Amino acid sequence: MNRLDVIQALMQQKNRKNYLEIGVENGHIFFRIKSTFKIAVDPKFIFDATRRFGKAIINPYNLNNQYFEKTSDDFFAQDAQRVFSGKKLQLALVDGMHTYHFALRDVENTLAYMEDDGIIILHDCNPQSAGAAGRFEDWEVGEWNGDVWRTIIHLRSQRPDLNVFVLDCDQGLGIITKKKPESVLNFTPAQIEALTYDGLVQNRESWLNLKPADYFYEYFGLKRV
Numbered sequence: 236m237n238r239l240d241v242i243q244a245l246m247q248q249k250n251r252k253n254y255l256e257i258g259v260e261n262g263h264i265f266f267r268i269k270s271t272f273k274i275a276v277d278p279k280f281i282f283d284a285t286r287r288f289g290k291a292i293i294n295p296y297n298l299n300n301q302y303f304e305k306t307s308d309d310f311f312a313q314d315a316q317r318v319f320s321g322k323k324l325q326l327a328l329v330d331g332m333h334t335y336h337f338a339l340r341d342v343e344n345t346l347a348y349m350e351d352d353g354i355i356i357l358h359d360c361n362p363q364s365a366g367a368a369g370r371f372e373d374w375e376v377g378e379w380n381g382d383v384w385r386t387i388i389h390l391r392s393q394r395p396d397l398n399v400f401v402l403d404c405d406q407g408l409g410i411i412t413k414k415k416p417e418s419v420l421n422f423t424p425a426q427i428e429a430l431t432y433d434g435l436v437q438n439r440e441s442w443l444n445l446k447p448a449d450y451f452y453e454y455f456g457l458k459r460v
């Protein structure tokens with residue numbers, strides 16, 4: 236199971252259509268989504284008008300896409316109020332700058348424009364090596380998920396209005412809903428900053444509220460396809 240399977244199942248079976256993707260890159264996921272309300276935000280799209288046109292032929296929903304080539308912080312400061320004034324979000328993939336505070340701002344800003352039964356998917360929450368799990372400034376080579384795992388710990392510690400868990404698939408898919416949490420943590424932001432990868436390895440299940448991928452179907456009451 237990957238983020239595309241999760242998004243498509245929620246759209247098809249739970250009718251969550253109004254979609255935001257933060258961090259779109261070449262549109263590998265974004266262009267496949269079937270929705271008339273799709274918002275793309277990335278400071279540097281890796282596609283041009285020709286690819287956009289081609290993707291609209293393959294999937295005509297892409298004709299309605301709204302593109303914002305800017306950082307998510309600028310998007311929320313400059314455009315979000317207007318873009319979401321008539322239509323609230325129902326589903327978002329947060330996959331932009333993969334660091335604790337960037338991802339946290341993206342989640343909190345997204346929540347402000349999201350319906351009460353909306354769903355946020357936060358990518359890259361379950362890194363498998365110290366190098367992949369570090370801060371951007373410490374990253375040297377190889378796979379990098381960043382420290383979005385700290386964002387998960389922060390939300391589970393500081394937001395008693397959200398239920399947060401991580402599916403153990405596709406580098407860790409964080410699932411955030413506006414529901415009473417099934418369990419919480421008690422870390423302060425300063426303590427979260429000081430957490431280490433070794434600590435994550437020893438406490439992965441409890442810190443991330445890590446669930447097997449199949450839990451996705453159970454949690455949302457979906458048919459397996």
Ligand SMILES: C[S@@+](CC[C@H](N)C(=O)[O-])C[C@H]1O[C@@H](n2cnc3c(N)ncnc32)[C@H](O)[C@@H]1O
Pocket residue numbers: 238256257258259260261262263264265276277278279305306307308328330331332337
């Ligand atoms: C891992 S890629 C996204 C992949 C895409 N969501 C997918 O599933 O195929 C991360 C993207 O985040 C973008 N990004 C980096 N900083 C950002 C920011 N401050 N705001 C929004 N996007 C950002 C990068 O330009 C890059 O294209």
